[in-house]
Amino acid sequence: MANILIRTKPETVEHKIEESVESGCICWWTLSVLPTKEVKKVLFTDGKTVFAEGEYYGKAEDEEGRPCIEFSPLKRVNYPQPKQAPTRGFTYVD
Numbered sequence: 001m002a003n004i005l006i007r008t009k010p011e012t013v014e015h016k017i018e019e020s021v022e023s024g025c026i027c028w029w030t031l032s033v034l035p036t037k038e039v040k041k042v043l044f045t046d047g048k049t050v051f052a053e054g055e056y057y058g059k060a061e062d063e064e065g066r067p068c069i070e071f072s073p074l075k076r077v078n079y080p081q082p083k084q085a086p087t088r089g090f091t092y093v094d
Contacts, residue, residue: 002092003041003056004069007085010051011016013044017052018073030068035068036060037092042071045081 002064014020016027029042039056052074062068082093 004090021073
C-alpha cells in the first residue's frame with residue numbers, strides 16, 4: 001500500500017487541518033489524474049518538508065463533477081519529504 005505526496009503551500013490546506021474543521025468532516029482535493037494504486041495516506045509537502053497528512057478515504061467528485069480524492073482532516077506533521085514531489089498532481093511514496 002502506498003501513500004501519495006502532493007506539493008502545495010501550507011496556507012492552501014490550512015482550512016483542512018483538523019482543528020479548523022468540524023467533527024465528522026471529510027476533506028477533498030481535486031486532481032486531474034486519480035490514484036490507481038491502493039493508498040493509505042495523503043501527504044502534503046511544501047517542496048522540502050511534509051507539513052500535513054491525513055488518512056485516504058477514496059475517489060470522488062467535487063461539486064462541479066471534477067475528479068477528486070477524499071481524506072480525513074489533516075494532522076500537522078514536520079519531517080523531510082521522502083521523495084521529490086511534482087509541482088502539479090501527486091507522486092506515490094512507498
